[in-house]
Amino acid sequence: MADTEGLVEARNVKISGKSGAADFHIKGSSHLDWGMKNRMSRIIKADTGRTVMLAVDHGYFQGPTSGLEIMEDTLAPLLPHADCLMLTRGILRSSVPPGCETPIVMRVSGGQSVLTELSNETLTVSVDDCIRLNVSGMAFSIYVGATHEHQTLAAFADLIDAGYSAGIPVLAVTAVGRDMARDARYLSLSSRMAAEMGANIVKTYYCENFERVTGTCPVPIVMAGGKKIPELEALTMAYNAVTEGAVGVDMGRNIFQSDCPVGMIKAVHAVVHYNEKPQAALKIYQDEKKSS
Numbered sequence: 085m086a087d088t089e090g091l092v093e094a095r096n097v098k099i100s101g102k103s104g105a106a107d108f109h110i111k112g113s114s115h116l117d118w119g120m121k122n123r124m125s126r127i128i129k130a131d132t133g134r135t136v137m138l139a140v141d142h143g144y145f146q147g148p149t150s151g152l153e154i155m156e157d158t159l160a161p162l163l164p165h166a167d168c169l170m171l172t173r174g175i176l177r178s179s180v181p182p183g184c185e186t187p188i189v190m191r192v193s194g195g196q197s198v199l200t201e202l203s204n205e206t207l208t209v210s211v212d213d214c215i216r217l218n219v220s221g222m223a224f225s226i227y228v229g230a231t232h233e234h235q236t237l238a239a240f241a242d243l244i245d246a247g248y249s250a251g252i253p254v255l256a257v258t259a260v261g262r263d264m265a266r267d268a269r270y271l272s273l274s275s276r277m278a279a280e281m282g283a284n285i286v287k288t289y290y291c292e293n294f295e296r297v298t299g300t301c302p303v304p305i306v307m308a309g310g311k312k313i314p315e316l317e318a319l320t321m322a323y324n325a326v327t328e329g330a331v332g333v334d335m336g337r338n339i340f341q342s343d344c345p346v347g348m349i350k351a352v353h354a355v356v357h358y359n360e361k362p363q364a365a366l367k368i369y370q371d372e373k374k375s376s
């Protein structure tokens with residue numbers, strides 16, 4: 085029995101009006117359970133409500149990728165500047181130190197390669213393994229309007245159920261087939277569908293009239309980076325995305341294929357978290373490049 089001698093009585097507290105359930109900083113997440121909210125907060129930072137996710141999962145369908153040949157070399161200088169890392173379980177186990185404090189969003193869909201039709205994905209990682217790996221989120225590509233639409237959406241629905249059961253948020257990637265338009269009409273359709281099906285975060289492409297996409301999606305949107313473009317263009321796209329309602333970016337090639345990846349991620353960080361203007365952010369990149 086616990087020693088009760090000298091027990092100090094709890095102080096009287098006047099009614100303060102505080103419920104202990106203050107408003108949550110993430111759109112559409114106020115009614116989630118504590119574990120979900122805690123994991124969401126690791127991904128989307130409470131101080132700014134934004135996130136810079138570094139996507140390095142490209143190998144899951146295209147094998148060795150320019151800039152990602154030796155993952156340890158790419159990741160070591162970038163990790164301190166990434167709010168979150170999106171990758172595969174193979175790379176997590178083989179190439180990321182377990183002491184890593186950067187939250188992980190695990191790529192859990194796949195089953196196709198760059199050599200075949202790009203819409204045929206299914207679940208490739210169990211939620212048990214995600215729990216084992218202590219991930220903060222799970223990323224799954226849905227192919228709305230593509231040949232395997234039904235299959236990807238059905239597997240996505242199963243993942244949402246498993247995610248809620250384990251308390252792990254699901255990020256939907258609105259993948260776009262080769263011949264499909266990346267316009268606001270299509271991207272708002274697929275983003276909204278993902279959210280309606282239960283996605284906690286949606287990753288989608290920037291497009292004209294992006295506010296239609298962010299404004300009609302009840303959960304946070306992160307902007308996908310896409311193919312490598314000049315640094316100023318990528319920073320401008322990120323700036324436009326966050327000022328038009330995205331909570332940040334999930335960017336890969338425009339960071340790790342830059343001639344100064346650390347400069348680029350620092351510049352993206354300034355844009356995303358502090359609304360730095362593209363030209364001023366470009367200077368951050370240029371200064372880092374000069375000094376490295």
Ligand code: R5P
Nearest residue numbers: 139141142309310335336337
């Ligand atoms: C996109 O859906 C995949 O997850 C990619 O492998 C990756 O996230 C793309 O990143 P980025 O287009 O910025 O290189």
